[in-house]
Amino acid sequence: MTVKATTAHRAVHEGREVLFCSARCKEKFLADPAKYGASTATAAPPTEIDPVCGMTVKPTTQHRVTSGGREVLFCNAKCKDKFVADPAKYRTQAPAAAMTPEPSAPAASGTEYTCPMHPEIVRNVPGSCPICGMALEPRMPSLADGPDPELRDMTRRFVLAAAFTLPLFVIVMADMLGYSILGARTRVWTELALATPVCIWAAAPFYVRFAQSLRNRRLNMFTLIGLGVGVAYGFSLVAALVPDVFPASFRNAHDGTVATYFEAAGVIVTLILLGQVLELRARGQTGAAIRKLLGMAATSARRLAADGTEDDVPLDAVQVGDRLRVRPGEKVPVDGVVLEGTSSVDESMVTGESIPDEKQAGSRVIGATVNGTGALVIRADKVGSETLLSRIVAMVAEAQRSRAPIQRLADRVAGWFVPAVLAVAVLAFIAWSIWGPE
Numbered sequence: 001m002t003v004k005a006t007t008a009h010r011a012v013h014e015g016r017e018v019l020f021c022s023a024r025c026k027e028k029f030l031a032d033p034a035k036y037g038a039s040t041a042t043a044a045p046p047t048e049i050d051p052v053c054g055m056t057v058k059p060t061t062q063h064r065v066t067s068g069g070r071e072v073l074f075c076n077a078k079c080k081d082k083f084v085a086d087p088a089k090y091r092t093q094a095p096a097a098a099m100t101p102e103p104s105a106p107a108a109s110g111t112e113y114t115c116p117m118h119p120e121i122v123r124n125v126p127g128s129c130p131i132c133g134m135a136l137e138p139r140m141p142s143l144a145d146g147p148d149p150e151l152r153d154m155t156r157r158f159v160l161a162a163a164f165t166l167p168l169f170v171i172v173m174a175d176m177l178g179y180s181i182l183g184a185r186t187r188v189w190t191e192l193a194l195a196t197p198v199c200i201w202a203a204a205p206f207y208v209r210f211a212q213s214l215r216n217r218r219l220n221m222f223t224l225i226g227l228g229v230g231v232a233y234g235f236s237l238v239a240a241l242v243p244d245v246f247p248a249s250f251r252n253a254h255d256g257t258v259a260t261y262f263e264a265a266g267v268i269v270t271l272i273l274l275g276q277v278l279e280l281r282a283r284g285q286t287g288a289a290i291r292k293l294l295g296m297a298a299t300s301a302r303r304l305a306a307d308g309t310e311d312d313v314p315l316d317a318v319q320v321g322d323r324l325r326v327r328p329g330e331k332v333p334v335d336g337v338v339l340e341g342t343s344s345v346d347e348s349m350v351t352g353e354s355i356p357d358e359k360q361a362g363s364r365v366i367g368a369t370v371n372g373t374g375a376l377v378i379r380a381d382k383v384g385s386e387t388l389l390s391r392i393v394a395m396v397a398e399a400q401r402s403r404a405p406i407q408r409l410a411d412r413v414a415g416w417f418v419p420a421v422l423a424v425a426v427l428a429f430i431a432w433s434i435w436g437p438e
Helices: 023-031 077-085 087-091 150-174 184-202 203-217 223-243 262-295 388-401 405-435
Strands: 010-013 016-019 064-067 070-073 300-304 309-315 323-326 335-340 343-346 357-358 376-382
Touching: 023 388, 064 077, 077 087, 077 357, 150 184, 150 203, 184 203, 184 223, 184 262, 184 357, 203 223, 223 405, 262 388
Parallel strands: none
Antiparallel strands: 010 016, 064 070, 300 309, 300 323, 323 376, 335 376, 343 357
């Protein structure tokens, strides 16, 4: 039978999720997976990538066209029209690669990455969101996750930017207050030397995301940052190297120098980097909390065979209906029901109750709780993603990516805010050029 992707009857087998039409079919499959293979089970429906905007597209979409002998799916009619108008343009670029600002280490098999602000964006490799430009993060953290490479990179860039921007800011502010530390030309060259590492190397990721926002036609915060820093530094660079190309109204009447904005570009880059570091740290702390929850689970279980023999197996090998022995002091491997024995189980990690709960035949036990002094034999009822601990982890991860309703309004406003800011900037430059810097 055809199974909807929203079905609650699902299980993980050999690294992939299998869906079922009913609990009965699921139990038959788990009892003998080799017998059924994938014939009676339906794998989670595949998804396609829109070649125009890079968004994930459900296979049920109505926006599709046949090109080059294969069917191409789109998220909306507008993307479809763009592709039909020039198929060659979009066939030559892979959306996932186009959104990856820097070469990344190969992702773990099966790992999916999503945008924390736009969960509809899903990729198989790290990169940045085509809508807001934020870095993608794993949908589900794992115990194998190490330090965040993006956090390390942004921290290095912030430290360097702060080290160069602080003296740059002091020099400029002192001159504005009438305490000239250096001569006019010397000050300009010093500002250029201090601002160049900040605006070239430290701000490099912002330029990449700025270019992506233009390519994807999704104006966002990085559009303003890249354009603002680039124009401020570029204008100041020309003013420092060849001030004579500017009209007389642009130059200082006393020393012939043109006003530069190195400190503005440097301060903007440094503050944005600080915000990126704080944001990545906050998200990292949430990920650490999820990994701590994952670390509470048992790593193996002692399974009882039909002939009475016992064998330690990985937790992934436990199936619904297996009989498991839980020895004193061990963690309960999965959710289940006690078949034999009596003991007290510490369930404080779930209930918060410090007094252990007495268990006997017929009592339900929760995976990752700690058995006391007695021995138990339990029947596995829920394994893998269906255990209580796994559902808690999934809910925490989902809550981390959830958006407040006001965020939708902010997304709509941003679509008008960015063009409005650019228009005001152009008008301000024209007016300033006509009436002079003074």
